[in-house]
Amino acid sequence: MRKHKPYFITFEGAEGAGKSTQIRLAEQYLKQKGYSVLVLREPGGTRIGEAIRKVILNKSRKEMRPETELLLYLACRAQIVKEKISPSLQQGKIVICDRFEDSTLAYQGFGRKIPLASIEVISKLVVRGSLVPDLTFVLDLDPRCGLKRGGRIDRIERESYLFHDRVRKGFLRLAKRERKRCNVIDAAQSIEAVAKKVKEALDRVF
Numbered sequence: 001m002r003k004h005k006p007y008f009i010t011f012e013g014a015e016g017a018g019k020s021t022q023i024r025l026a027e028q029y030l031k032q033k034g035y036s037v038l039v040l041r042e043p044g045g046t047r048i049g050e051a052i053r054k055v056i057l058n059k060s061r062k063e064m065r066p067e068t069e070l071l072l073y074l075a076c077r078a079q080i081v082k083e084k085i086s087p088s089l090q091q092g093k094i095v096i097c098d099r100f101e102d103s104t105l106a107y108q109g110f111g112r113k114i115p116l117a118s119i120e121v122i123s124k125l126v127v128r129g130s131l132v133p134d135l136t137f138v139l140d141l142d143p144r145c146g147l148k149r150g151g152r153i154d155r156i157e158r159e160s161y162l163f164h165d166r167v168r169k170g171f172l173r174l175a176k177r178e179r180k181r182c183n184v185i186d187a188a189q190s191i192e193a194v195a196k197k198v199k200e201a202l203d204r205v206f
């Protein structure tokens with residue numbers, strides 16, 4: 001197996017932007033190059049996280065407060081960081097995570113309008129202030145296309161177009177704030193065109 005310094009990659013962006021496909025292709029590509037890769041998803045990725053995911057996304061939980069939602073996402077994160085991400089990075093694996101902290105800032109911050117500064121404070125407690133992705137792909141897509149592309153509808157996907165538009169703009173604002181880490185890709189392009197951009201970015205590192 002080829003060795004690389006600990007490297008943490010996240011894929012972020014709108015619903016139905018093709019994250020899962022691109023993650024699968026990126027995983028295959030890095031494995032072909034000889035690296036050991038672990039793919040995880042948020043919310044979820046651990047036994048506790050998958051159980052919390054069912055509560056968060058259950059569309060009958062209409063009464064859920066934005067603060068409850070935030071804390072549940074962060075509870076999932078506390079578990080996955082400690083149980084999976086940090087140990088795997090320490091073993092020299094490349095970790096690819098389907099969503100991470102940018103999703104919390106975009107959805108609960110820009111979407112639900114919880115102040116970003118409050119989210120960042122609690123987030124620091126969860127990841128002990130130390131885990132920032134090395135590389136983030138933001139797959140950008142108009143929510144009108146993304147929501148149409150998606151299959152089953154969960155509690156977050158049921159939100160209004162305006163909510164999803166705030167989330168989209170939130171991701172773009174966050175990416176602008178951290179240009180070095182974030183790579184914004186137009187997800188309205190073909191799967192092949194998006195994958196080419198992802199590969200080019202990976203080739204610059206691996």
Ligand code: TMP
Pocket residue numbers: 015042043073098099100101103104105107108156157
């Ligand atoms: P998925 O559809 O990519 O599996 O993600 C599940 C949903 O959870 C998606 O609508 C985005 C949302 N989400 C948040 O609102 N905040 C978060 O912190 C995370 C990780 C996901």
